[in-house]
Amino acid sequence: MPEKTYKLELNGKELKVEIKNLAEQANGEVLVQYGDTLVLATCVMSKQEKQGIDFFPLTVGYEERYYAAGKIRGSRYMRREGRPSDAAILTSRLIDRAIRPRFPKELKKEVQVIITCLSWDAENDPDVLGLIAASLALGVSDIPWSGPVGAIRIGKINGKFIPNPSYEEREIDELDLTISAVGPQILINMIEADAQEISEETVLEANKISRPYLKKIIDFQEQIIKEQGKEKIIIDPLLPDPETEKRVKDFLKNHELEKALFAENKQERQQKIIDIKEKLLNFVAEKYPEDEEKIKQAKDLLEKETDELIHRNIIEKEKRPDGRKLDEIRKISCEAGLLPRTHGSGLFVRGITKGLSILTLGAPGDVQLLEGMEIVGKKRFMLHYNFPPYSVGEARMLRGPGRREIGHGNLAEIALLPLIPDVSDFPYTIRIVSEMLSSNGSTSMASVSSASLALMDAGVPIKTAATGIAIGLMSNKKGDYKILTDIQGPEDHYGDMDLKVAGTKNGITAIQMDVKIDGINEEILKQALARAKKARFQILDEMKKTIDSPRPKLSPYAPRILTIQIDPKKIREVIGPGGKIINEIIEECDVSIDIEDTGEVFITSEKEESAKKAVEWIKNITREVKPGEVFQGKVKRIMEFGAFVEILPNQEGLVHISKLADHRVEKVEDIVKIGNILPVKVINIDEQGRINLSAKNIKK
Numbered sequence: 001m002p003e004k005t006y007k008l009e010l011n012g013k014e015l016k017v018e019i020k021n022l023a024e025q026a027n028g029e030v031l032v033q034y035g036d037t038l039v040l041a042t043c044v045m046s047k048q049e050k051q052g053i054d055f056f057p058l059t060v061g062y063e064e065r066y067y068a069a070g071k072i073r074g075s076r077y078m079r080r081e082g083r084p085s086d087a088a089i090l091t092s093r094l095i096d097r098a099i100r101p102r103f104p105k106e107l108k109k110e111v112q113v114i115i116t117c118l119s120w121d122a123e124n125d126p127d128v129l130g131l132i133a134a135s136l137a138l139g140v141s142d143i144p145w146s147g148p149v150g151a152i153r154i155g156k157i158n159g160k161f162i163p164n165p166s167y168e169e170r171e172i173d174e175l176d177l178t179i180s181a182v183g184p185q186i187l188i189n190m191i192e193a194d195a196q197e198i199s200e201e202t203v204l205e206a207n208k209i210s211r212p213y214l215k216k217i218i219d220f221q222e223q224i225i226k227e228q229g230k231e232k233i234i235i236d237p238l239l240p241d242p243e244t245e246k247r248v249k250d251f252l253k254n255h256e257l258e259k260a261l262f263a264e265n266k267q268e269r270q271q272k273i274i275d276i277k278e279k280l281l282n283f284v285a286e287k288y289p290e291d292e293e294k295i296k297q298a299k300d301l302l303e304k305e306t307d308e309l310i311h312r313n314i315i316e317k318e319k320r321p322d323g324r325k326l327d328e329i330r331k332i333s334c335e336a337g338l339l340p341r342t343h344g345s346g347l348f349v350r351g352i353t354k355g356l357s358i359l360t361l362g363a364p365g366d367v368q369l370l371e372g373m374e375i376v377g378k379k380r381f382m383l384h385y386n387f388p389p390y391s392v393g394e395a396r397m398l399r400g401p402g403r404r405e406i407g408h409g410n411l412a413e414i415a416l417l418p419l420i421p422d423v424s425d426f427p428y429t430i431r432i433v434s435e436m437l438s439s440n441g442s443t444s445m446a447s448v449s450s451a452s453l454a455l456m457d458a459g460v461p462i463k464t465a466a467t468g469i470a471i472g473l474m475s476n477k478k479g480d481y482k483i484l485t486d487i488q489g490p491e492d493h494y495g496d497m498d499l500k501v502a503g504t505k506n507g508i509t510a511i512q513m514d515v516k517i518d519g520i521n522e523e524i525l526k527q528a529l530a531r532a533k534k535a536r537f538q539i540l541d542e543m544k545k546t547i548d549s550p551r552p553k554l555s556p557y558a559p560r561i562l563t564i565q566i567d568p569k570k571i572r573e574v575i576g577p578g579g580k581i582i583n584e585i586i587e588e589c590d591v592s593i594d595i596e597d598t599g600e601v602f603i604t605s606e607k608e609e610s611a612k613k614a615v616e617w618i619k620n621i622t623r624e625v626k627p628g629e630v631f632q633g634k635v636k637r638i639m640e641f642g643a644f645v646e647i648l649p650n651q652e653g654l655v656h657i658s659k660l661a662d663h664r665v666e667k668v669e670d671i672v673k674i675g676n677i678l679p680v681k682v683i684n685i686d687e688q689g690r691i692n693l694s695a696k697n698i699k700k
Contacts, residue, residue, distance in 0.1 A: 004228065008220045010034070010213065011163040013124075015220070017136060019228050028141025028230070032133040034164075036121035041133030045143045045233075046110040054299065056103055057110040060096040062130055064088045064373035068120040073371055085372040086406050091115075091127045093407045095134050097514040098180040098190040102138075102146045106237045111143060120373060123166045128153050128178060132217065139225040142233050148221035149189065150214040151180040154206045156198075161209045167374075174198060177206050177511070181214045187519025191499075194414040197507035200529040207522060240297040244284075248301045251283055252276070257302075258309050264322045266352055266440050266489065267393075277302060307494045314474040314482050314491075321490050322351075329469070329486045329535055334449075334546040336457040343558040344458025348450035348543075351488060354438040355446035357454040361558045362429040363604035364594040381420045383432045385409030385447055391439040408444040409434070412468075415448045415502035415510035416455070419462040426461055427561050427602050441488035442470035448502045448510075449543060458558070459551040465543055466509060468502030469535040471528045475517060483527055485535050497524075501532035505540055560608040562615050568599040570622040573650050581621065581650060589614040621649045625691060627682050630698060635676045638668050645680055645693055653691030655680055660695050671695075 006017040018031040026042040033039075050057050066073045066081060074080050084092070095115065103111070115130040128151045135149040155165035156175040170176050177193035188207065195202075240248075260272035280298055288294040313319040318326055330351030339345040344359035367378040385408045389396045401409075412434065420430065432454055434447035445468030452466045472487035472495040484491055492498055496517045502510040520528075554560075566574065574595065575582045582593055591605040591614045601618060605611040625631075625647065633645035633653070642656040655678070660671045672678055680693040 006220070006224050008216070010216070013164075015132075015217075017220075017224060019140070019224075026137075026141075027143050028137040028139070030133055030136045030140065031118075032129055032136065033119075034129050035124040036119055037117070037124040037126050037129060038119040039115055039117050039126050039130050039133045041113065041115045041130065041137040043111065043113045043134070043137045043141050043143055045141075049108040050110050053108065054303070056100070056105070056107055058096065058100055058103065059110070059112045060092050060099070060134070061112070061114045062088050062091040062095065062127075063114060063116040065117055066373055068117045069122070069373050071373075085375075086410065087372050087375055089403050089406050090410055091130060093403060094127060094178065094190070094192055095131045098131055098149050098151065099134055099138065099145075099147070101189060101514075101516055101518070102149065102182070104144050104146075104235055104237075107144055107235055113137065117373065122374075123168075124164070125153065125167065125374075128164065131180060132221070136221055136224060139221060140228045140230065142230040144232050144235050147182070148218055148225060149180050149182055150186075150217035150221070151178065151190075152210050152213045152217065153178045154210050156202065156206065161206060163209070163213055175202060175206060177203070177210075179207060179210050179214070181211075181218070182519050183218075184215075185519075185521065186211050186214050186218075187521060188513070188525060189515050189519035191511055191513040193508075193511040194417070195503075195508050195510070196418050197504055197509055199507050200526075200533055203508065203511065203529060204522070204526055207525060238293075238297075240301060244288075244294055244297055245301060247287065248280065248284070248298050249305065251280055252302065252305055255279065257305060258313070261306060261309055261490070262313065262319065262321050262323070266322075269321065269490075273306075306490075310490055310494045311474050311476060314484070315476055315480050318482065320484065322488065324486075326482055327485045327531060327534070329538055330488070332539060332542045334453055334543050336453045336547045341557055343555045344454045344456075344460070346450045346453025346455075346457055348446050348453060350442070350446055350449075350486065350539075352438050352440045353443060353446050353488075354436070355434055355443060355450040356437055357432050357434045357447065357450035359451075359454040359458045359460070360431045360433075361458065361460075361554070362431065363559060363561065363592045364423070364427050364429060364602045365592055365604075366429040366431075380423060380429045381413070381417060382430070383409050383413035383416065383434065383447070383451055385412060385434045385436070385444070387436045387439070387443065391436045391443075408447065411444050411500065411502070411510055411512055412447040412451060415468060416451055416462075416466055418509050419452075419455075419464065419466055419504070421461050421463075427563060428460075428559075430455075430460065441492045442468075442486065442500070444468070444512075445470055445500055445502060449539065453543065453547060456547045456550045459554045461550050464504045464506065465540055465548075466502060466504045467536055467539040467543060468500060468510070469532050469539065471497070471499040471501065471532050471535075473497035473499075473515075473520065473524065473528070481524065483524070483531055485531050497528075499528050499532065501529065501536065503536055505537060557606075559604050559606050560611050562603045562608075562611045564601050564603075564615055564618060566599045566601055566618065566622040568597065571595055571597075571599060574601070574618055574621055576650070585614050585617050589617065593618075617649065621651070623648060625651065625653075625682050625685070627684050629682045631680055631682075633678050633680045633693070635672050635674050635678055638672070638674060640668070643668055643672050643678075645678055647680065647682075647691070647693070651691070653680065653682065653693040655693045655695050659683070659693065662696055 008015040016033040023029040029042040117126045131151040138145040155162045155173040174196040180190040263269040284298040333349045335347040448468040472484035475481035499513040594602040603614045631647035633647040637644040679698040683692045
């Protein structure tokens with residue numbers, strides 16, 4: 001492949017693509033640069049098919065490198081990158097969702113796409129760049145793939161839409177939308193967005209703004225692929241022989257597959273399908289003994305027939321597997337405060353999908369510390385999502401959170417983040433864990449709802465409740481389609497779109513969409529968003545029946561946080577040499593203390609009285625004494641010219657020998673000794689802040 005550089009002007013910046021054959025043993029590779037952010041994308045396909053699988057084995061990995069940001073990070077004992085950060089996993093998932101539908105369904109060879117960020121300029125996000133790079137690497141490779149995929153980020157700041165906004169601009173935007181599309185029609189095949197309660201019209205307007213940029217990026221890629229692309233490897237679809245196909249179809253018809261697929265009860269439906277599959281495989285094994293290929297063909301035909309039956313029934317008869325209308329939501333029930341000792345809890349039930357969210361309040365110091373290539377900081381609101389095997393009636397090994405759990409948790413988290421009060425109004429660290437107890441589709445949106453209930457149950461002063469809904473699509477080659485509200489298992493698995501929309505009655509806070517077809521047009525997106533809005537309002541009305549506002553008081557088991565403001569110059573006095581003073585307060589009062597550089601001090605304790613005791617201690621350390629005040633001081637040091645008396649913690653003043661008594665004093669020790677409690681009055685504070693005291697004429 002000849003080396004060449006391609007350039008495209010994009011929103012006042014240069015998008016540069018270099019073909020340099022750096023990873024020449026990969027099937028395809030490109031370097032893509034925007035500003036000083038540069039990524040390398042590679043793709044490799046295995047030589048042999050992966051046996052015994054019924055899915056396409058694609059792996060997408062986005063690799064952060066600390067050197068890209070000019071940093072040395074990681075553990076002191078292992079100064080290198082470890083497991084992927086959550087941010088890297090989310091970028092991998094974003095790229096995966098956009099490129100996966102473009103592979104042929106019959107491809108069973110393992111494909112691995114790796115995007116490595118080699119340089120990062122702290123201005124241009126490598127995620128959209130990585131998606132474009134992955135598209136180009138696949139496009140110029142010999143791997144079967146029907147790209148390219150164009151991608152752009154659209155932000156909205158002060159009413160103005162901005163393509164590919166910088167990190168600084170994204171800090172203040174009301175919409176951050178990433179969108180990808182394919183083909184000359186610019187069909188949308190992936191959306192990811194977080195927003196500040198925006199309208200559906202704003203999303204549609206952002207989509208409209210993105211279209212010229214998407215077309216420009218797609219055309220640019222097509223030019224490169226035309227000049228640099230390798231000839232694609234031909235994948236011969238393994239078509240079943242006509243005799244086997246007829247026998248399988250007759251068998252499925254005689255065993256009423258269609259009736260089984262549309263059984264209203266999920267467990268009954270699953271069991272009937274399992275029974276039919278088992279009988280089918282036995283039937284084929286008897287007809288074609290020791291012919292594994294025929295058994296594989298039978299499995300594929302069962303899957304194909306199931307897909308066709310579900311599509312046909314919904315498109316032609318508006319008949320869904322569980323009998324609901326196209327815009328009907330499953331039965332909803334809610335409960336708040338069901339766990340006695342937690343700080344907040346909420347249960348959300350939609351059909352047999354059940355999500356339980358548990359909220360814990362912590363001190364400001366309980367924040368999560370973030371240290372990645374892009375993100376370094378603190379995170380005070382966390383939502384973690386768990387999907388145990390029992391939620392789908394399975395028994396399998398328990399492992400830590402995978403990509404799916406991290407992705408679903410992040411989606412629910414960004415959906416709720418705009419509602420979380422500022423730290424100045426509610427200084428707690430908030431962690432929510434969403435446990436999926438039972439799953440039949442759209443658990444991430446159930447997590448948004450149950451977490452919203454938990455927030456209100458805990459007394460977190462959120463502005464309003466939030467929920468979410470999954471909208472699906474069934475379409476055919478003739479252009480007919482039906483939009484489905486609240487998709488469940490089979491509609492998700494065999495459907496053509498999964499559009500998750502979360503938000504409040506005021507607007508949208510999060511969107512995530514992926515498709516299994518080429519993509520959707522603007523009209524389908526418009527209808528789907530309208531359907532999502534209607535459903536969102538219906539669900540919020542149901543949730544309101546359980547709890548309609550945050551509880552006025554926190555749980556008695558939640559910690560109490562008291563906040564005081566001190567002079568930043570006094571922070572050192574509160575901490576003390578080597579942390580001596582602050583550690584003494586923490587130990588004596590049984591509290592945790594967090595001090596900001598601004599002088600804001602947060603005292604957290606399970607007992608409010610303990611927190612108040614610590615507050616008074618700190619106030620005494622930092623308070624400014626005034627002339628005329630009287631204290632019961634403790635003699636700390638004795639000098640020839642007088643005694644130093646501690647009037648407040650860590651604050652001393654001098655009682656000159658002439659001010660120790662009403663009469664002449666020859667020797668300080670004649671009047672006081674170290675450790676004595678001495679009534680003293682503040683005479684004055686000099687320009688250097690030194691406190692002068694007097695013990696004359698003070699009543700003991």
